[in-house]
Structure formats: C-alpha cells, structure tokens
Amino acid sequence: MSLQLIPGARLIAATHNPGKAVEISAMLEGRYEVITAGSLGLAEPPETEVSFIGNAILKARHAAMSAGIVALADDSGLSIEALDGDPGIYSARWAGPNKDFDRAMEVIEHKMRIARETEGKTSLNAWFTCALSVAWPEGHAVVFEGRVDGRIVFPRRGDKGFGYDPIFQPNGYDITFAEMDPDAKDRISHRHLAFEQLRAALF
Template sequence: MSPRRFGGGRLVIASHNQGKVREIGDLLAPFGADVVSAATLGLPEPDETGVTFVENAELKARAAAAASGLPSLADDSGLAVAALGGAPGIFSARWAGPNKDFLAAMARIEAELGEQADRSARFVCVLSLAWPDGHCESFEGTVAGEIVWPPRGDKGFGYDPIFRPVGGTLTFAEIEPAAKHAISHRADAFRQLVAACFSPG
C-alpha cells in the first residue's frame, strides 16, 4: 500500500522543544506546510510509554492529531552510545532531567564511559506523521559518529556538543545548521518522509 501524502495546509509539530520545532520547520519550508507547534496550541505532552523510538514517535503524533484535528508530525530521537548498551537511547531527554540540563546529561555519559576505548555512538531519529483518523507513517534515520570530550560548540542543542560524525572533525554543535541539516539523523529520516508523503509546494 502506498504511503498517504500530506496535502498542504496546517501541520502540527508535536513537540515542546523549540530547537526541534525550528529545525523541522526549516526542513519543511519548501513543501507548503504551515507549521505550528504543539506548545503554541497548548497541547499537553503525552507520557512517552513506548519502548522504542518508533513507538514513542507514533504515540506523540497520534495524540497531537487527535487533540488538534490536524495532521501532526512527531519526532522521537536520541543518542545511542555503543559501550553503554545503546543508552541513553529513548531516555535521552530524561537524562537531562526536568530542567533540560544537557550539560549534566553529557557529563553523565562521559562519566559512564570512563576509560572505555569504544566511543562510537549514533543519533537516531524517527519521524511519524499522523492524521486525525489515526493513520500514521513512520521513518527512521541515523547518523554514526563518536563521543568527544569536553563539549564543543554552541550552534546545536541537546547532545550535539559531544557528537562528532564519522569522517568529520567538528561536533554537531560546531558546524553551521545548514551543514548539519544535510547530514543529520533528522535529515536522513526527513528525506524518507518527504519522498513518501510530501510534494514540493
């Protein structure tokens, strides 16, 4: 069965993370989507009870679509560190605590890695596009890299300052946003989403 396509108009970004909303809005600009965030609409954040990125993304997208009556796009993403068994993974945001203290979360990763030689990691992003009738399409993107310490750069958000992509010399927080958009896990998922569900505006 072919994927359902987005027909234009308002699209809810099911996130209260303004960095994430801005990044998704930039990527969607060419496709005729009038983007509005869940926070702007006053939609509550559902409990992320899934055990995978896909389950959490679909849960958030469906909740926002049902509450708003509009197509909704949700992202569930995080950092998976190989030597930590894939942690923090789906708990990436929760490691930062209620105050979103990513400096503390990054320090925790460094402390738990200790003297481990394997510092490989990957960012994972699942994008789920849901409609008010419950239909949902999901796409998973990844980018491989390694953990560096200390944190470097101030252009990104979340764990970007300690993640250096494979083949690169700069962290995600040191490169320009346009360059990050071209290679990121979100960009990978986005290419799949756009090819399946969007047409240029």
C-alpha cells in the same frame, strides 16, 4: 491511502515549543500551515514506548486524534554502544527538567569510564537517531527514521551546536557536530535524513 497533503493544509507539530514548529515548517519548505499542539491546548502524552519510532508514533497519533488534524511528531536522541544504547530514548531526561546538557555529558563521561574500568567496554561508537511520524485523525500513522553514526569524544569540543553535539564526532569527519557550521551539520544530521524521507513521501 495517499500520504500526500494538499499544499497549505494545517499540520500539527506535536510539541509545545513554538521554535520547533518554525523549524518543522522550514524543513517542509513552508508548504503547510504548521501549528503546535500547545497552541491548541493539547496535553503532552507520557512517552511510554521503548523505541524512538514508538514514541514518535504515540505522540503523533495523540495529537491527530485529539484535534482531528494530521499531526507530525519526532523523537530523537543519542545512543552509545559502551552504555548499551543509553541514553537513547531517555536522552532528554538525562538533561533533567532544566535541560542541563553540560551535566548530562558529565554523567556520560562518568558512566563510560566506569564501563571501561569495570567491564572492559572501550568502544567509543555512538549514533544519533531521529524518528518522524505523521498520523491521521483516524489513527493511521507512518514513520521515517534517520541515523548518523560516529564516536564519542572527550573533552567536549565546539560551541555551535546544542544538546550532546560537543561530544559527538560523525564518521568521516575530524570535528564534532558542535564545531561544524550549522548548515554543514544540517546536511548530514539524523533529522535531515529523516525529513528527506518524509518530504519524498508527502510532496
């Protein structure tokens, strides 16, 4: 089936965050009318899959099949080699219901220290992943994945980003995501890479 959507078509962003819908609309160059699952009264499904791709597809299919409209969902997070890929798909959960990423970064620092001292795991390698899925009401879904590799740094540096940005330094740079100009970060981010693939397929 063709993946291309008619310009101006309605597209559900499988989120209850209006700001995210605005961001998605901008990423799609304003070609579609992006509405949120929350604005339609759709419940958020439990994220029961074990991968970013699985969760993105699950959320997109749930929204599309519930509302009868093409839907877009994403799942993203930070994976750390020394922590066997954690926090991974649980990146948001580590910050808790109040989205306390300061606390989450303290937990990461503690866990990495324990892994180093008890298991000899000294790797600082880490990567951000973003999986984007587009789903149709009949259940068909496609997925695009972006990844940016780097290393974990402590103490935290920078205040321009959000989430785990202050402890992530992308490969090829000597500054963290949180020290970068937002436009510069957006050009190399995992979300940008995933959306580039999505735009190529939809436009």
